[in-house]
Amino acid sequence: MRPENSEKRSGDATRRRILAAAIARFAHASYEEVKLRDIAADVGVDVALVHRSFGSKEQLFAAAVVEACPSALLSQDRGRLSGLFASFALESQQHDGLHIFVRSLTSPLARDLIRACCYRDFIGPLAAKLDGPDAQQRAALFVSCLIGFSILREVLRVEPLLAGQDSGPLIERLLAACLDDAAPLAADQNASQSS
Amino acid sequence: MRPENSEKRSGDATRRRILAAAIARFAHASYEEVKLRDIAADVGVDVALVHRSFGSKEQLFAAAVVEACPSALLSQDRGRLSGLFASFALESQQHDGLHIFVRSLTSPLARDLIRACCYRDFIGPLAAKLDGPDAQQRAALFVSCLIGFSILREVLRVEPLLAGQDSGPLIERLLAACLDDAAPLAADQNASQSS
DNA sequence: CCGGTTTGTCAACCATCGTTGATATCTGCG
């Protein structure tokens, strides 16, 4: 039952392989849907090893969340964030980070982990780059747009947001509107009801 | 074990009470978290009755989704929608509709039901009230903002969006920006940095 | 080569929960 490439036993390496498999699984199904036995099968080891390597399913998930959190993008210039995250959301099939967030929001175990990661690693740092008294709210709205968009697109697969519909410019402008401290979210009197 | 008010046996009435209890439960926990035994306990009946009244847990959930869908709000004037849904999202503790959407997005069983309801009863009718070639996308974005906001507020309980922080104006303007076909999502200039 | 530690497997446990069939109880009709 050993994987074909019979490397020498290396606990650390298999641990990493388990984590990678877990991230992939958690990105494509909810916490409850993902079974430790599936992850074990992906790696080619026994369930018990998966369990013992991380202590519990919950701890494995926590490790996956931390590992895949896309907060590194925040180090970019503020002006580029909206475009950066827009394309990130559009291509998020490739990146697992946003998916893990989105997939497991409803699991009681995962909720606290995501909440912490979301606030500490994302909203907080993002708000620090914004101006204005409501920087915190704007940063939170930014994340909410990102998550909402990603859910409708990747989880619900709502048609108008799928590839080919080119919703890129719209989501980008929406994200930018959250970041800008004054203009786009304020004072829309000029065009509100007109068509 | 009968409820105190010993009404005469009425299958239809208990069925409604079961559905009401189910809606309340599904609005406050994810599909997997909600146990038929809890719902049964709420109503004061046996699990088997809950099960047999609706055929299965899945069908009970489907009934709850249909019953609680807030699509009725869409009949209002287009100009009032953003304000209407903003306050709806802010007070959604009282209404269970949005919560059920948000709580059970990740459940494989619930997903299809929500997708159908979301598109057929919500995005479709909303898009019909909008103008412009990207009405569908804007309607979808509207829903995504609503769901994203609700998730961060009610599920993740992200602090800047909780009550007392007055995120009402921000979310309202964001929703309005989704609906307006031209101006607010395009670059704007008008600055008013108020608190 | 040998004892201890790490790395891994195997089988079983155990709780949970939706589901089901047998049975009791109530209601209404003839």
Add this chain to the structure above:
DNA sequence: CGCAGATATCAACGATGGTTGACAAACCGG
């Protein structure tokens, strides 16, 4: 009353899936 059907209960099943402990195999220092 007495029977039929709806209404509701009870106990148990069956599958699932995380968890656990006993044990085997590889690695490593001496």
